[in-house]
Amino acid sequence: EIVLTQSPGTLSLSPGERATLSCRASQSVSGSYLAWYQQRPGQAPRLLIYGASSRFTGIPDRFSGYGSGTDFTLTISRLEPEDFAVYYCQQYGSSPSFGQGTKVEI
């Protein structure tokens, strides 16, 4: 089983600032099969990034992902009020698993 560790647990920032979220895998994620999801309170998660760096349909370009192997990053270039949420990474190269989440708060 691939274990994903996200850091930091909580990120305290202001609107307009840049957010950098990390996701580290316990072993290499094959094919860069790594996704990022955003979950707002009371809502289902929504897909932001797949294949480590491809934005899903309708996702603003302030969201970007990169990485390969065991180290992946999600960057939000300028935080909008609606971006304050919890973010999860997920690998789907083998039996899928999620990280524990990073909360981005004001």
Add this chain to the structure above:
Amino acid sequence: QVQLQESGPRLVKPSQTLSLTCTVTGDSISSGSFYWSWIRQPAGKGLEWIGHIYATGITDYNPSLKSRVTMSVDTSKNQFSLKLSYVAAADTAVYYCASEHGSLDHWGQGILVTVSS
């Protein structure tokens, strides 16, 4: 656009079987475009992938739940289902269904299932 909606009993007694159905609109389950997945989330905690099923009935389950999980698909109703047997309080969670194309592209709104006597 694919839309999904979970349904089923919201209260299940310990040791019984949790049964949920996901109704898909906007795409045909039998089209082969996606796998069809279940994920759960205990209150205040993270996400756990339960498993997925393909239109042909091929399944793959989370090893930690494999002994208790059964998934099925009903192409005539464009639905897929989850059964989780011998539930306990630790199975109390919001259960989501989703379409899976590797990543989980589209999600249902989720249904809270409570395990309690």
